[in-house]
Amino acid sequence: MRVVWVLEEMGLLYCVRHVDMLAAEQDPEFLAVNPADYIPAIQDGGVVMVESIAIMEYLMARYGPTPLAPAPHDQEFSVYQQFLHLGEAGLATLMMPVIVSRFIAPETERENWGATWCLQAFQKRLKLVSQRLASSPYLAGKAFTAADISVTYALNLAKRNCGITLGDAEEAYLARTMDRDAYKRAMDRSHEGVST
Numbered sequence: 001m002r003v004v005w006v007l008e009e010m011g012l013l014y015c016v017r018h019v020d021m022l023a024a025e026q027d028p029e030f031l032a033v034n035p036a037d038y039i040p041a042i043q044d045g046g047v048v049m050v051e052s053i054a055i056m057e058y059l060m061a062r063y064g065p066t067p068l069a070p071a072p073h074d075q076e077f078s079v080y081q082q083f084l085h086l087g088e089a090g091l092a093t094l095m096m097p098v099i100v101s102r103f104i105a106p107e108t109e110r111e112n113w114g115a116t117w118c119l120q121a122f123q124k125r126l127k128l129v130s131q132r133l134a135s136s137p138y139l140a141g142k143a144f145t146a147a148d149i150s151v152t153y154a155l156n157l158a159k160r161n162c163g164i165t166l167g168d169a170e171e172a173y174l175a176r177t178m179d180r181d182a183y184k185r186a187m188d189r190s191h192e193g194v195s196t
């Protein structure tokens with residue numbers, strides 16, 4: 001979703017190739033792209049990449065400039081970088097042990113110390129987002145950037161799948177970021193052809 005959202009914000013042409021991560025059978029065509037077997041991955045001419053934040057940075061640098069990515073000499077660059085990476089490395093990653101414990105682990109292993117620790121660590125790190133949103137409409141300042149794409153994804157993941165309750169400021173922020181036309185188009189493209 002992060003990658004498709006960046007593509008839509010930048011108006012780039014692309015095709016979505018769905019991969020069913022829960023399928024019993026492996027997908028040899030996808031394994032040829034990412035032998036580690038996780039999404040997202042992109043192919044762009046001869047470039048093959050994994051890791052959502054790295055892919056976003058690649059697209060913005062390769063096909064920019066774009067207002068999604070402040071330049072290094074801009075005042076907001078450091079805070080932009082921090083939240084761009086916090087969204088995945090500091091927040092969303094912590095939700096994966098919670099999700100697999102809740103939905104995939106055997107019944108007896110659902111309540112486990114590691115997943116509980118991850119939930120608590122997420123709540124602590126969320127304070128960085130809350131504190132920032134108390135004084136700024138977007139994470140890098142007045143303008144929407146890729147840091148918002150990164151963190152919006154993480155907050156939604158935590159709220160929808162891990163039982164995290166967000167505060168009023170975070171909810172209002174999500175309403176703002178998800179009201180963008182590019183977000184709505186990205187949602188439609190991400191779900192095209194996927195039966196629910």
Ligand SMILES: N[C@@H](CCC(=O)N[C@@H](CS)C(=O)NCC(=O)O)C(=O)O
Pocket residue numbers: 021037038039040050051052053088096
């Ligand atoms: N750090 C990676 C995390 C990617 C990730 O967790 N992907 C999940 C789906 S959202 C996945 O494919 N999981 C399947 C697996 O790891 O086997 C990124 O940001 O791209």
